[in-house]
Amino acid sequence: GMRRIQVRVTGMTCSACTTSVEGAISTLPGIARSSVSLLQNRALVVFDPSLIKDEDIRDAIEDAGFEAEVLP
Numbered sequence: 001g002m003r004r005i006q007v008r009v010t011g012m013t014c015s016a017c018t019t020s021v022e023g024a025i026s027t028l029p030g031i032a033r034s035s036v037s038l039l040q041n042r043a044l045v046v047f048d049p050s051l052i053k054d055e056d057i058r059d060a061i062e063d064a065g066f067e068a069e070v071l072p
């Protein structure tokens with residue numbers, strides 16, 4: 001089945017940052033759905049855990065230039 005996580009994303013200061021984060025997530029394998037909130041500093045990601053791990057999603061957001069932490 002699909003896994004759903006929330007990621008705290010800090011360092012987004014404008015809507016173009018949000019678009020960058022969305023782009024970084026959506027190009028990863030196994031992503032079913034993602035939405036990023038600038039105001040809440042939060043990304044919601046639904047993905048196939050047989051294709052990608054929480055840590056890979058976090059790392060992709062960090063590689064795009066933001067701080068990311070998967071929430072418990």
Ligand code: 9UX
Binds near residue numbers: 014015016017065
């Ligand atoms: Mo907006 Mo974000 O001008 O790194 S794109 S601040």
